[in-house]
Amino acid sequence: MKQRFNVMVAALWWGSLTGLGFVVVPMLFANLGTPAAAGAMAARLFTAQAWLSTGCAMLLLLVLNKKDDAALALQAQAAMKFVVAGLLLALLVEFGIAPRIVSARADGGNLKLWHGLGTALYVVQWLCAGLALWRLAPTSQAAQPPAAD
Template sequence: MKARIALMLAAFWWGSLTTIGFLVVPMLFARLGNPAVAGNFAGELFAAQTWIALGCGLVLLVHARAGAGASIDGPARTTISLTVIALLLALLQQYAVAPHILARENLRLWHGLGSGMYLGQWVCAGILLWRMGRRTA
C-alpha cells in the first residue's frame, strides 16, 4: 500500500511538472499576448510547483529511507539521490534564479538557467517514476 502511494506521489510530481512547464506556461505566453502578464502568472505557477515538489519529494525521501531498512543499498541510494537532486534543483530555481528573472536582470542567462533546472527536475522525477513503476508492477 505504501509503495502505491509513493508511486502516486511520484506520478503527481512528474505530471504536474509536465503540465505546468510544457502545456500551461507556453499557453499563457501564446494566449495572453502580453509577455509581462504571462510571465507573472508563470512565476506564480512555478512557485506553486516548487511547493508540490517539496511535498512530494520529502514524502518520497521518507518512504525510500523507511523501505531501505538498516542499510541503504543501490536502488534506495539511487532513489534518494534522484529525489535530493530534483529537490535541490527546484529550490535553486525558485530562490536563486527566479528573483533574477522577476527583476528582469540578464533575462536570457537567468531564464536559460531556470529552464535547464526545470528540465533537470523533470528528468529526475521521470526517472523516479519509471523506476518506482517498474518495482510495483
C-alpha cells in the same frame, strides 16, 4: 500498498512538472495579451510548482527512508539520488534563479541568461522526477496485481 503510494507521489510530481512546463506555460504566452502578463502568471505558477515539488520530494524521502521491505529498499535506493537532486533543483530555481529573473526584468539585467538557466534547471528537475518515477515503478509482472475480469 507502500509501493503504490510511492509511485503515485512520484507520478504527481513528474506529471505536474510536465503539465505546467510543457502545456500550461506555453499556452499562457500564446493566449494572454502580453508577454509581461503571461510571465507574471507563469512566475506564480512556478512558485506553486516549486512547493508541490518540495512536498512530493520530502514525502518520498520520508517514505523511502524506511527499510522494512528488502525489495522496496532496493527500489528506494535507486530512486533516492534522483529525489534528492530534484528537490535541490526545485529549491535552487525558486530561491536562487527566480529572484534573479525578477530583478533582471526590473533592472534591465541579463534576463535571457537567468531565464535560460532557470529553464535548463527545470528540465533537469523534470528528468530527475521522471527517473525517480521510473525507478519506483514495478519492474516485473509478478509485482503487478492480477487483471480484473
